[in-house]
Each structure stands twice: as C-alpha cells, then as structure tokens.
Amino acid sequence: MRRVCLALPTNRACAGTITALAEEAAHAAAHFDVEVHLLILDTSDSSGTSDAAGAPEAAEDTGATPFARNAAAVAALAPAPRVVVHHLDEAWQRAFLERVIRRSGVPGPGLLLDLMLPDAVSYGACTNRIFLVAAALGCTSVHRRDSDGDYQLLDGRKVFPIDHELRALGRRAGDVAADATAVTRNELDPAHGDRPVVLVGGSFIGELSVDVGEIRELDPAVYHDVVGLWAPPVWSEEEKRELVEASFTGGGTEPFRADETVLGPPDIWRVDMCNLGLDHRVYERLPLPPATDTIGSDYFLLHVVLDTGLPGVVHNRHIVNYYTPERRTGPGFTAYQVRFAKFLLSMLYLHPVYGEMTALGEDLLDERHEVRTAPILDSVRRSADWDPAENVRRLDVLDRSYRRLGGKYADFADHLAPLRERLLAEARADAERFALLIDAWGALVAAAHAERAAATGETGAAG
Known part of the structure; x- marks a missing residue:
C-alpha cells in the first residue's frame, strides 16, 4: 500500500479548510489502496490574540490564537481508516529541519535553515518543507491544497481532485492512456508511453488568483501595463496581450458539471498550486525557489515537467478560490502588493532558466526518465548575472501605473519608491x-528519508 501526502501549508486560522481536507483524505483512503497522511504545516500565531483572518468561517473571533483554532479543528476530526493526521507547528518544523540539515552534512546549515524556514512569507519554502516531510513519511506523492479555497459541489457532494491524482500519478503514461476512468482525452505522444505521469492538476474558479482584479476594474489599460510586466521583454505586443488575457484567470467561472481530463504535455496555464498532485520523482529532484514575499515562487516545477516532456493530466475539478480580507486594506494590501512587485522582478531571473529548459527539452531526462538537475542548476546560477536594467524599468512602470490609479495605489507607490534598491538586490x-538550495537538495532529501522514524515518532503538535 502506497503512502500519499495530502498537504496544507498555512499561516492563518482555517478550521473549515482543515475539516474539508480531512473529508478528502477519508474519501481517498476509502476508494484507493493508499494510506493518506494529512499534513498541516502550520506557522500561524500560537502566542498572541487571533487576527480573525483566513477562511470565511474564521471571521468570528473566538479569542483563541489562530494556531489554537486550527488545533481545535484537528482535534474534532473523526478518525478515518488509513488516514493519519499531522498538525505540525513551527517549532516542530524547525527541529525537523535542523536534524535533516545536520544529517545531510551540507555546508552552511544556518543559511539552509533560513531558506527552508524564513521569517517572512515564502510560498516556495513552505512547499519545500512539505516535500521533505513527505519524504520522511515515506510518501510517494504530494497533493497540495491552500487555506483560501474550497471544493465544488455536484448533486450536493464535494468534488475531490484527489480522485484524478491517485488514478494517474506515478503510473506508466501508456497505461493511463488506456484507462477510461483516468482520462477523457489523450494527447500523449505514443513515444512517451513508458514515461511516468508525474503531475496531475486542475485550477480554480472564482476571483483572479492574484489580487489585481480591482486594477482591471479601475483602468483596463493600467491593468494591461502592470500584468504585462511579467512577460519576457522580447515578446511582441500581441504575445503580451494574450498573456494578460490569460493571466490569473484559472478555470474561469463555470461550475463543475462533468469530468474532463487530458493526458499529455500539461497545460500549466490551467494548473494552480492550490489544486496539484506531484510525483516524488519531480520534487525529490528539485526544490522550489525559496524567495520570500514573492507570489508565484512555487510554480517552478510545473515548468520543469512541461519542458522535460514528462506527462501530466489536467482536469476540471477546480477549487473554489476566495480571498482573505486582509489582502484588500491597510497593511495587508501593502504587503500583498509588495509580493506582487517582487513576483514581477523575479521574472528577470526565471525567464532565462525557462528558456534554456525549453531548449534542452528531453535532454533534461536521463535513461530512467528522471530529471537531470545539473543543467538546471547551471542555468539558475548564471541567471543571477543578468543586467538588472529590465527590473529598473519594471519598477518605473509600476510607479507610473499605480500613481495613475490614485488612492491607495498612489499611496503604495509612495511606499515602494524608497524600497527600490532593496527589492532589486533581493x-x-x-x-x-x-x-x-538546488545544490543541497539531493542531500537534504536523502537525509529526510533517513529521518522517517523521527518524523513519525515525535508528537509535539502532531494530531
């Protein structure tokens, strides 16, 4: 029986999401030959008063800390056969990482710990921690969800993405193509039939995944200028316009009615990290960028799968996306817009890597269809030497665009201006x-595998 990891990274109270994920875990264990490890990596506040941020049901402040409210939700879960729940607080995560880093023997343990568990928000780092804990638990796949999403309903029942993930992940692509329960459309190159399916994902319905919808409503031209900043500068205006139209829209707004699953080169424009299953043969080879305060830093592996020619399945069991209220006002608005600005700046260094991976294509795979990490590491190292002039231009466009919008956006431009040099350097x-981190990743994964007994034997905040 294989072990799989259904994972939720969170830094907020999200009792409703925890309850819903437990339902998905129980459903998976009841319908597939798997042991599901429901992993909640929780860095929410465990000492102060609750900020009442998170899922809609968390809006009523009980006076308990966000971590305590999550812990109460875990304690209230009904036991389910072959479902093991791990609610791991920041102290547990830190101790685990310290052991793994020490066991790995990789130099610079202090820096590595900062990259894996930084003080600031990091979408890549929290997912990298999931990967290492999953390795320690002996899981063969990770199934990631987010705290600001919910499941769609069909005839009153929740539609769980994990069905498609478990039907295909890790299997030979040719066998998945022949399985009518796994795919409704086959776009697989027959020559790739022996390769494993390493990615199964869907998207979301509802609001844009990045909180820039208000900009589009206020001024579509400014929206085009701002969102177009994440395109490679060499693209034509038509290519940039198509990018802007497709960006952050996910699965649109149409509710789920019937399954549509496509096997082949995955359309990563229709896959989001809130709705993703990955095989260990991808995430145990490469980590995600550990950039802090940078949205989109957790999408790197989707490009790796697509560019190497590894097969995936894209489905339409989209997650319902909603926003937590703190994104839209005051300090929360400022923090989120900084993360968006850093996302735009990160493209200077990621686009060259994506381009080189696309050019190398199948040459990035070895004879066992596993990713060769050395060429990617070399590309990432060289990308750091790119001329920052394009990022200076991006900041100029952001400043001009936000001042044109006025109001809180003009205020944000004032906030951003003195941060320019720091953000460019970051x-x-x-x-x-x-x-x-790429250079150290193989040793960290090997050390995490060796930590299995410790990961499962310690309790701490584990439920």
Missing part, C-alpha cells in the same frame, strides 16, 4: 539562493 539574491 531579487538577485533570491536567484543566488535558489541555486544554493
């Missing part, structure tokens, strides 16, 4: 640190 440093 974007370059993020590329350099990503290379360091």
Whole structure:
C-alpha cells in the first residue's frame, strides 16, 4: 500500500479548510489502496490574540490564537481508516529541519535553515518543507491544497481532485492512456508511453488568483501595463496581450458539471498550486525557489515537467478560490502588493532558466526518465548575472501605473519608491539562493528519508 501526502501549508486560522481536507483524505483512503497522511504545516500565531483572518468561517473571533483554532479543528476530526493526521507547528518544523540539515552534512546549515524556514512569507519554502516531510513519511506523492479555497459541489457532494491524482500519478503514461476512468482525452505522444505521469492538476474558479482584479476594474489599460510586466521583454505586443488575457484567470467561472481530463504535455496555464498532485520523482529532484514575499515562487516545477516532456493530466475539478480580507486594506494590501512587485522582478531571473529548459527539452531526462538537475542548476546560477536594467524599468512602470490609479495605489507607490534598491538586490539574491538550495537538495532529501522514524515518532503538535 502506497503512502500519499495530502498537504496544507498555512499561516492563518482555517478550521473549515482543515475539516474539508480531512473529508478528502477519508474519501481517498476509502476508494484507493493508499494510506493518506494529512499534513498541516502550520506557522500561524500560537502566542498572541487571533487576527480573525483566513477562511470565511474564521471571521468570528473566538479569542483563541489562530494556531489554537486550527488545533481545535484537528482535534474534532473523526478518525478515518488509513488516514493519519499531522498538525505540525513551527517549532516542530524547525527541529525537523535542523536534524535533516545536520544529517545531510551540507555546508552552511544556518543559511539552509533560513531558506527552508524564513521569517517572512515564502510560498516556495513552505512547499519545500512539505516535500521533505513527505519524504520522511515515506510518501510517494504530494497533493497540495491552500487555506483560501474550497471544493465544488455536484448533486450536493464535494468534488475531490484527489480522485484524478491517485488514478494517474506515478503510473506508466501508456497505461493511463488506456484507462477510461483516468482520462477523457489523450494527447500523449505514443513515444512517451513508458514515461511516468508525474503531475496531475486542475485550477480554480472564482476571483483572479492574484489580487489585481480591482486594477482591471479601475483602468483596463493600467491593468494591461502592470500584468504585462511579467512577460519576457522580447515578446511582441500581441504575445503580451494574450498573456494578460490569460493571466490569473484559472478555470474561469463555470461550475463543475462533468469530468474532463487530458493526458499529455500539461497545460500549466490551467494548473494552480492550490489544486496539484506531484510525483516524488519531480520534487525529490528539485526544490522550489525559496524567495520570500514573492507570489508565484512555487510554480517552478510545473515548468520543469512541461519542458522535460514528462506527462501530466489536467482536469476540471477546480477549487473554489476566495480571498482573505486582509489582502484588500491597510497593511495587508501593502504587503500583498509588495509580493506582487517582487513576483514581477523575479521574472528577470526565471525567464532565462525557462528558456534554456525549453531548449534542452528531453535532454533534461536521463535513461530512467528522471530529471537531470545539473543543467538546471547551471542555468539558475548564471541567471543571477543578468543586467538588472529590465527590473529598473519594471519598477518605473509600476510607479507610473499605480500613481495613475490614485488612492491607495498612489499611496503604495509612495511606499515602494524608497524600497527600490532593496527589492532589486533581493531579487538577485533570491536567484543566488535558489541555486544554493538546488545544490543541497539531493542531500537534504536523502537525509529526510533517513529521518522517517523521527518524523513519525515525535508528537509535539502532531494530531
């Protein structure tokens, strides 16, 4: 029986999401020959008063800390056969990482710990922690969800993405193509039939995945200028316009009615990290960029799968996306817009890597259809030397665009202006640190496998 990891990284109270994920875990264990490890990596506040941020049902403040409210939700879960729940607080995660890093023997343990568990928000780092804990638990796949999403309903029943993930992940692509329960459309190159399916994903319905919808409503021209900044500068205006139209829209707004699953080169424009299953043969080879305060830093492996020619399945069991209220006002708005600006700056260093991976294509796979990490590491290292002039231009466009919008956006432009040099330096440093983590990743994964007994034997905050 294989072990799989259904994972939720969170830094907020999200009792409703925890309850819903437990339902998905129980459903998976009841319908597939798997043991499901429901992993909640929780860095929410465990000492102060609750901020009442998170899922809609968390809006009523009980006076308990966000971590305590999550812990109460875990304690209230009904036991389910072959479902093991792990609710791991920041102290547990830190101790686990310290052991793994020490066991790995990789130099610079202090820096590695900062890259894996930084003080600031990091979408890549929290997912990298999931990967290492999953390795320690002996899981063969990770199934990631987010705290600001919910499941769609069909005839009153929740539609769980994990069905499609477990039907295909890790299997020979040719066998998946022949399985009518796994795919409704086959676009697989017959020559790739022996390759494993390493990615199964869907998207979301509802609001844009990135909180820029208000900009589009206020001024579509400004929206085009701002969102177009994440395109490669060499693209034509038509290509940029198509990018802007497709960006952050996910699966649109149409509700789920019937399954549509496509096997082949995955359309990563229709896959989001809130709705993703990955095989261990991908995430145990490469980590995600550990950049802090940078949205989109957790999408790197989707490009790896597509560019190497590894098969995937894209489905339409989309997650319902909603926003937590703190994104839209005051300090929360400012923090989120900084993360969006850093996302745009990160493209200077990621686009060259994506381009080189596309050019190398299948040459990035070895004879066992596993990713060759050395060429990617070399590309990431060299990307840090790119001329930052394009990022200076991006910041100029952001400043001009936000001042044109006025109001809180003009205020944000005032906030951003004195941060320019720091943000430019951080974007370059993020590329350099990503290379360091790639170089250490193999040893960290091996050490995590060796930590299995410790990971399952300690309790701490584990439920």
